[in-house]
Amino acid sequence: xxxxxxxxxxxxxACVRKCPVGAITGERKKVHKIDPDLCIECGVCxxxxxxxxxxxxxxxxxxxxxxxxxxxxxxININDCMSCNICIDACPVGCISLSKGAGAGDxxxxxxxxxxxxxxxxxxxxxxxxVDAITMTxxxx
Amino acid sequence: MGKGYMGKILFVxxxxxxxxxxxxxxEVYEKYLSGQGLGAYILYNRIPRDADPLGPDNIxxxxxGLLTGTGSLFTGRWMVVGKSPITxxxxxxxxxxxxxxxxxxxxxxxIFITGISEKPVYLFIDNGKPEIRDAAHLWGKDTVETEEIxxxxxxxxxxxxxxxxxxxxxxxxxxxxxxxxxxxxxxxxLGAVMGSKKLKAIVLSGAKRITPRNRDEMxxxxxxxxxxxxxxxxxxxxxxxxxxxxxxxxxxxxxVQDGLLYKSLLQKWGTGSMNQMSIEMxxxxxxxxxxxxxxxxxxISKSTNPDVFKEREMxxxxxxxxxxxxxxxxxxxxxxxxxxxxxxxxxETVLVFGGLVMNKDADSIFYLNELMNRAGMDTIxxxxxxxxxxxxxxxxxxxxxxxxxxxxxxxxxxxxxALAKKMIEREGIGDLLADGPKIAAEKIGKDxxxxxxxxxxxxxxxxxxxxxxxxxxxxxVEPTPGRHTIGAQLYYEMYQLWKKVKxxxxxxxxxHKDTKYVADEEKAVMAAACSKYNQLFNGAxxxxxxxxxxxxxxxxxxWLNAATGWEKSPEExxxxxxxxxxxxxxxxxxHGVDPKGxxxxxxxxxxxxxxRGVNKGRSVDIEKMMADYWQAFGWDRETGKPTEDTMERLxxxx
Numbered sequence: 001x002x003x004x005x006x007x008x009x010x011x012x013x014a015c016v017r018k019c020p021v022g023a024i025t026g027e028r029k030k031v032h033k034i035d036p037d038l039c040i041e042c043g044v045c046x047x048x049x050x051x052x053x054x055x056x057x058x059x060x061x062x063x064x065x066x067x068x069x070x071x072x073x074x075x076i077n078i079n080d081c082m083s084c085n086i087c088i089d090a091c092p093v094g095c096i097s098l099s100k101g102a103g104a105g106d107x108x109x110x111x112x113x114x115x116x117x118x119x120x121x122x123x124x125x126x127x128x129x130x131v132d133a134i135t136m137t138x139x140x141x
Numbered sequence: 142m143g144k145g146y147m148g149k150i151l152f153v154x155x156x157x158x159x160x161x162x163x164x165x166x167x168e169v170y171e172k173y174l175s176g177q178g179l180g181a182y183i184l185y186n187r188i189p190r191d192a193d194p195l196g197p198d199n200i201x202x203x204x205x206g207l208l209t210g211t212g213s214l215f216t217g218r219w220m221v222v223g224k225s226p227i228t229x230x231x232x233x234x235x236x237x238x239x240x241x242x243x244x245x246x247x248x249x250x251x252i253f254i255t256g257i258s259e260k261p262v263y264l265f266i267d268n269g270k271p272e273i274r275d276a277a278h279l280w281g282k283d284t285v286e287t288e289e290i291x292x293x294x295x296x297x298x299x300x301x302x303x304x305x306x307x308x309x310x311x312x313x314x315x316x317x318x319x320x321x322x323x324x325x326x327x328x329x330x331l332g333a334v335m336g337s338k339k340l341k342a343i344v345l346s347g348a349k350r351i352t353p354r355n356r357d358e359m360x361x362x363x364x365x366x367x368x369x370x371x372x373x374x375x376x377x378x379x380x381x382x383x384x385x386x387x388x389x390x391x392x393x394x395x396x397v398q399d400g401l402l403y404k405s406l407l408q409k410w411g412t413g414s415m416n417q418m419s420i421e422m423x424x425x426x427x428x429x430x431x432x433x434x435x436x437x438x439x440x441i442s443k444s445t446n447p448d449v450f451k452e453r454e455m456x457x458x459x460x461x462x463x464x465x466x467x468x469x470x471x472x473x474x475x476x477x478x479x480x481x482x483x484x485x486x487x488x489e490t491v492l493v494f495g496g497l498v499m500n501k502d503a504d505s506i507f508y509l510n511e512l513m514n515r516a517g518m519d520t521i522x523x524x525x526x527x528x529x530x531x532x533x534x535x536x537x538x539x540x541x542x543x544x545x546x547x548x549x550x551x552x553x554x555x556x557x558x559a560l561a562k563k564m565i566e567r568e569g570i571g572d573l574l575a576d577g578p579k580i581a582a583e584k585i586g587k588d589x590x591x592x593x594x595x596x597x598x599x600x601x602x603x604x605x606x607x608x609x610x611x612x613x614x615x616x617x618v619e620p621t622p623g624r625h626t627i628g629a630q631l632y633y634e635m636y637q638l639w640k641k642v643k644x645x646x647x648x649x650x651x652x653h654k655d656t657k658y659v660a661d662e663e664k665a666v667m668a669a670a671c672s673k674y675n676q677l678f679n680g681a682x683x684x685x686x687x688x689x690x691x692x693x694x695x696x697x698x699x700w701l702n703a704a705t706g707w708e709k710s711p712e713e714x715x716x717x718x719x720x721x722x723x724x725x726x727x728x729x730x731x732h733g734v735d736p737k738g739x740x741x742x743x744x745x746x747x748x749x750x751x752x753r754g755v756n757k758g759r760s761v762d763i764e765k766m767m768a769d770y771w772q773a774f775g776w777d778r779e780t781g782k783p784t785e786d787t788m789e790r791l792x793x794x795x
Contacts, residue, residue, distance in 0.1 A: 021268045021348050038268060040350050082367055082464035084214065089242045089461055092348035094298025101456035108466060109456045115298075127356070130212045130363035130462075 002039030015045035071121030143352025145704030156256030174680030180222035206682010210351030212359035215687025217461030230734035232329030237460030243301035247347035283515035304342035306517030315522035323514030379448030386421030400635035400689035433754020493524025525600025599623030628671025665769035677718030736781030
């Protein structure tokens with residue numbers, strides 16, 4: 001089930017600008033709409049929406065605004081990581097990159113959060129990591 | 142609830158400029174899985190019998206694996222399917238890199254292209270919205286340049302590209318399709334099919350979720366496998382591997398091989414771990430298959446020992462979902478600078494541009510590898526063409542007049558590099574050789590066909606059937622001939638299928654090498670099992686090197702059940718593999734291809750046998766082996782045609 005927008009929407013367009021797949025449309029100050037075929041349930045619309053109850057998640061529960069600075073970010077434990085690139089592919093905004101080689105006898109590249117600002121805190125990287133080497137961690141503050 | 146596959150395909154008609162999305166019923170996945178199986182299902186039904194492989198009616202399909210993106214490991218292979226311009230029958234090619242999940246992230250299990258565009262174009266799919274765009278500015282660019290320009294042009298970080306280089310544009314029948322700057326789906330000549338459609342690239346930028354039925358179980362299975370993959374064995378320095386090969390070659394008996402050993406070699410060096418060992422064991426053909434290990438001994442081949450390639454490795458290269466990382470990104474050697482980096486040359490490439498043409502210059506192999514990757518040309522076929530040309534030159538069939546002054550002698554590095562460039566440009570003698578050795582021989586005549594070492598027109602890979610007759614058999618009986626990634630006696634041992642499929646025979650732990658050459662029914666059953674398993678794991682998108690780890694350790698059947706929610710037994714999955722293989726064979730029959738015509742060149746069968754070296758006196762009873770294999774598959778043992786009963790049993794008669 002995709003996310004949905006209710007009549008409480010104020011039409012501020014914050015969600016349109018954040019949606020990584022262009023699933024949200026609507027004119028300014030009018031109720032927006034999510035294309036259910038395009039929605040990937042990343043939840044960023046719900047986190048960015050300033051109006052309580054305007055966006056419902058995939059279970060129909062109202063989403064709550066969270067300051068972007070407090071969104072959870074992936075913390076990658078390279079001791080468990082196998083350099084398989086799955087997290088890089090899973091990221092809908094392309095904010096994880098592969099390093100050039102760890103050095104000190106280890107020439108594997110490891111994933112790292114290369115564009116922290118672009119990260120939408122969707123946790124798809126952590127969900128898809130087959131060996132659970134990624135933990136979503138909220139910044140302190 | 143997810144089932145691991147997307148349930149949809151996209152059809153693009155380049156002639157009309159139209160798109161059509163199709164929903165694929167669940168029953169189709171249950172019968173054919175995804176990947177090559179889905180491709181065979183679509184192409185068998187929709188390509189007309191008389192379709193010209195380079196004409197508008199041919200369909201080129203890019204397909205992902207059923208397990209790709211589900212949390213399984215080693216399952217990042219994508220496949221390209223179409224009617225092959227080399228054989229006129231079934232064509233497919235299989236590749237790693239990053240494209241496989243990108244197909245699914247766009248919402249499809251496969252993207253199928255038909256028709257011909259009037260002018261060069263590329264297909265761009267942006268989050269499910271397909272668009273055909275002009276590619277005039279890309280035509281003539283190499284694969285690396287094309288990929289870089291396109292990623293910049295579409296301006297999206299998570300963009301993946303598959304493209305042809307100049308070889309595909311020039312309809313070279315040995316052209317492939319590249320992704321990730323030089324990983325190529327190289328065989329079957331499908332780069333020429335893409336070129337014939339004037340399709341320079343497909344550019345995929347999607348973020349759809351790929352959802353397995355039971356992700357926790359997928360993770361549990363993958364974590365358990367990863368613990369095995371990360372076990373590392375200590376190895377001696379690279380040049381010592383040659384002498385290990387010498388020892389194996391000299392022993393009269395052989396032990397069943399466990400893929401864990403090969404896995405560790407791949408982890409340390411990549412496929413190049415076998416560069417020297419294979420020659421010494423008799424696995425690698427030398428001097429266009431007429432030489433032996435004695436002509437290219439350890440002191441000569443030392444220049445291409447595994448360490449030479451590993452030393453240039455800046456960072457390991459892992460395809461999508463691979464915990465092993467056999468690839469590498471290397472610096473280019475000084476003499477051939479101009480390119481910043483290159484993919485580490487693979488075993489096949491090192492040997493075709495090494496021992497097969499008697500070239501001991503490793504730097505030139507790095508360069509030839511990069512040239513071929515950028516041109517989008519199959520290194521195996523290109524090396525086969527060059528070896529053929531050298532032997533023609535040696536025998537006076539080609540002269541300096543024909544070669545624009547090139548002295549085509551064995552091991553003449555500069556001439557080999559110059560000839561490769563001519564093939565890419567289709568210039569002079571290069572034009573003649575750019576469609577592979579068989580077509581070149583047919584044009585040259587003068588009995589030169591005996592120097593064109595191939596099966597069904599496809600140059601043979603660097604695994605010698607005179608050492609392992611299983612290779613010779615699979616070169617001959619596969620619907621796409623001359624392929625080394627399907628089966629062999631060695632592969633049967635490493636697949637360890639008998640541990641999961643109880644009806645399959647367990648090989649003897651130690652056996653005399655002479656027994657390898659006795660064609661019997663048990664070996665036919667083993668070979669058929671290799672083909673079925675290969676089709677099954679291609680449908681899943683699994684890498685051959687994952688399969689080598691052994692079916693008792695690699696949870697392919699368990700992953701498939703956890704991803705789809707099915708409850709199928711290994712036997713039922715093997716039947717899916719059998720169905721795909723039979724449908725590919727039926728495709729050839731439909732298109733008038735005679736399976737007997739895929740028998741490899743006499744020399745590669747040991748006719749006459751070599752008089753020196755580790756394979757001395759060895760020959761392969763290929764006619765009996767082919768007939769036994771066909772019979773084991775329920776195909777007619779005289780003609781190789783699937784019988785009515787078999788088609789009926791597998792539900793292929795509708």
